[in-house]
Amino acid sequence: MPRYKKSKPIPNIRRKCAGTGKIAEVQHRYIKLPIDLKKTKNAQDYEDLKGIEIQNYSSLEAIPEDMRSEFINSYTEDDFIKL
Numbered sequence: 001m002p003r004y005k006k007s008k009p010i011p012n013i014r015r016k017c018a019g020t021g022k023i024a025e026v027q028h029r030y031i032k033l034p035i036d037l038k039k040t041k042n043a044q045d046y047e048d049l050k051g052i053e054i055q056n057y058s059s060l061e062a063i064p065e066d067m068r069s070e071f072i073n074s075y076t077e078d079d080f081i082k083l
Contacts, residue, residue, distance in 0.1 A: 018055040019062030028063060028071050030055040 013026040031046055032053040046052055057063050063071055 013056075015056040017058040017062050019057055019064070022058070024058035026056045027059055028057040030057070030063075030067065030070075 014023055015026050016023050034051045037049065037051060046054060060068065060071060
């Protein structure tokens with residue numbers, strides 16, 4: 001029987017904010033995938049793939065006005081009720 005492996009904690013991701021230009025903890029990420037993206041077996045994260053646009057934001061205020069509605073949760077409790 002193999003030994004028990006301790007689970008690793010999720011690290012705080014600190015990247016440069018696309019809105020403010022400062023290095024801060026990432027709260028929101030915008031990831032744009034191209035249509036003709038080829039899958040690779042070696043890629044473990046979005047950052048490893050080529051041709052992907054990733055924008056990190058430290059807060060909702062740093063996100064541009066036209067994109068801000070994509071990051072706000074617009075669901076209600078009625079959306080989750082099973083019929």
